[in-house]
Amino acid sequence: MVSEKSNSGWYFLFAVLTLYMVAYLFSPEKILSSLDFFSALILKLVPVFVLIFALLAFANYFVKPKLLAAHMGHDSGPKGWILAVLAGIISTGPIYMWYPLLNDMQKHGVRNGLLSAFLYARAVKVPLFPILILYFGLTYTVLLSAAIIIAAPLQGLLTEKLMELFENENNRIV
Amino acid sequence: MVHFLDFDLILLSLKKAANSLWGTLPVLIGAILLISFANSFIPKEVYSSLFSGNPLIDPLIGSILGSILAGNPSTSYILGGELADSNVSLLAVTAFLVSWVTVGFLQFPAEALLLGKRFALSRNIAAFLFSIIVAIAVSSVVGAW
Numbered sequence: 271m272v273s274e275k276s277n278s279g280w281y282f283l284f285a286v287l288t289l290y291m292v293a294y295l296f297s298p299e300k301i302l303s304s305l306d307f308f309s310a311l312i313l314k315l316v317p318v319f320v321l322i323f324a325l326l327a328f329a330n331y332f333v334k335p336k337l338l339a340a341h342m343g344h345d346s347g348p349k350g351w352i353l354a355v356l357a358g359i360i361s362t363g364p365i366y367m368w369y370p371l372l373n374d375m376q377k378h379g380v381r382n383g384l385l386s387a388f389l390y391a392r393a394v395k396v397p398l399f400p401i402l403i404l405y406f407g408l409t410y411t412v413l414l415s416a417a418i419i420i421a422a423p424l425q426g427l428l429t430e431k432l433m434e435l436f437e438n439e440n441n442r443i444v
Numbered sequence: 445m446v447h448f449l450d451f452d453l454i455l456l457s458l459k460k461a462a463n464s465l466w467g468t469l470p471v472l473i474g475a476i477l478l479i480s481f482a483n484s485f486i487p488k489e490v491y492s493s494l495f496s497g498n499p500l501i502d503p504l505i506g507s508i509l510g511s512i513l514a515g516n517p518s519t520s521y522i523l524g525g526e527l528a529d530s531n532v533s534l535l536a537v538t539a540f541l542v543s544w545v546t547v548g549f550l551q552f553p554a555e556a557l558l559l560g561k562r563f564a565l566s567r568n569i570a571a572f573l574f575s576i577i578v579a580i581a582v583s584s585v586v587g588a589w
Contacts, residue, residue, distance in 0.1 A: 278557055279468065279471040279557055280470045282470065282471055282474045282553055282557060283470035283471070283473055285474075286481075287477070289481065293485075297485075300485055301484075304477075304480040304481050304483065304485075305480070308476060308477055308480035311480060315476070319465075322465070323461050323465055326464055326465065327457045328457075330456070330457035330460045330461055331453060331454060331457035364516075365545070365551060365555075366472055366476075366548070369468060369471070369554060369555060369559060370465055370467075370468040370472075370558065372559060373468065373558045373559055376559060376560075382563055385559070386566075386567045386571075390546050390571060393517075393545040395517050395545070398517055398518050398521065401522070405521050405522070405525035405528070406521075406525070410582070413582050413585055414538065414541070414542075414582050417578045417581050417582050418578060421574045421577065425570045425571055425574040426570075428570040428574070429563070429566045429567045429570045432565075432569055432570060433562050433563060433566040
C-alpha cells in the first residue's frame with residue numbers, strides 16, 4: 271500500500287511512461303492521440319480533484335478516527351452499509367479519484383466491506399439517468415439501479431470474505 | 445467533533461490533505477495515462493465482434509470487456525446501446541455496463557498501491573462476480589416484464 275514516504279507510486283508512473291516511450295517508437299500518432307485524450311481527461315478531472323481535496327481537508331478537520339470507527343467501523347452495523355451505499359451513489363468522478371480518500375479512511379479503521387460497497391454503489395449514476403433511459407428505457411434503469419443498490423452490501427461482504435480467505439492462504443503458505 | 449474555526453487545525457488539515465494527494469498523485473496520473481493509452485490503441489469496432497451469441501459465454505465476455513475498458517459511464521451506455529442494437533443479449537450488455545463501472549483492470553495497479561493488493565484483488569473479483577449476478581437478475585425481470 272502506498273504511503274506518503276513510499277516510492278512505489280513513482281515507480282508505477284515511471285513504468286507507464288516507459289510504456290508510452292516504447293509505444294511511441296512504433297506508433298507515434300496513437301501516442302499523440304493518447305496524450306490528447308489524457309490532457310482532456312485531466313482538465314475534466316480538475317473539479318473532482320478540488321472536491322476530493324476539500325473532502326480530505328474537511329475529514330481531517332472534523333472527523334476523528336473514533337467517530338469514523340463508530341459510524342463505519344467493524345461494529346457500525348446496518349447504518350454503516352446505508353452510509354456507504356448513499357455516499358457511493360452521490361459521489362462523482364472516476365473511481366480512481368476516490369482512492370486517496372478511501373486510503374485515508376482505511377487507515378482510520380473504516381471497514382473494508384464498506385469501502386468496497388461504496389465503490390460498487392458508484393455504479394448508480396443519477397445524473398446520467400437520462401442517457402440510460404434513452405438507450406434502455408425507464409423500467410430497465412429503475413431495475414438496474416435497484417439491483418446495484420441491493421448488491422452493493424453483498425459485494426462488500428464477499429470482498430471481506432475473500433480478503434479473509436487470501437489472508438488464511440498466505441498464512442498457510444508462510 | 446471539534447470547535448469551529450481553529451485556524452491552526454485548519455492549516456494542519458489542509459496540509460495533511462495536500463500531503464495525501466501529493467502521495468497519490470503519481471498513481472492517479474499513471475492510471476489516467478493507462479486509460480488514455482487503452483482508449484487510443486483499442487478500436488471501438490472490436491467490441492461487438494467479440495460476442496458470439498452464446499447465452500452462457502456472452503455475459504462472461506460482457507463482464508470481461510467492461511472490466512478491461514475504462515472511461516466515463518456515459519460512454520458505456522452508448523457502447524452498450526450499440527451492442528444491444530447489434531443483437532447482443534441484454535444479459536451480456538448489462539454485465540458489460542455494470543462491470544465497466546465496478547471492476548477496474550486498468551485501475552488495478554493504482555487501487556492495489558493505495559488500498560492494498562489483497563483489498564484490490566478481493567474487491568475486483570467480488571465486483572466481477574456481482575456484475576454477472578446483477579445482469580442475470582435484471583435481464584430475467586425485464587424479460588418477464
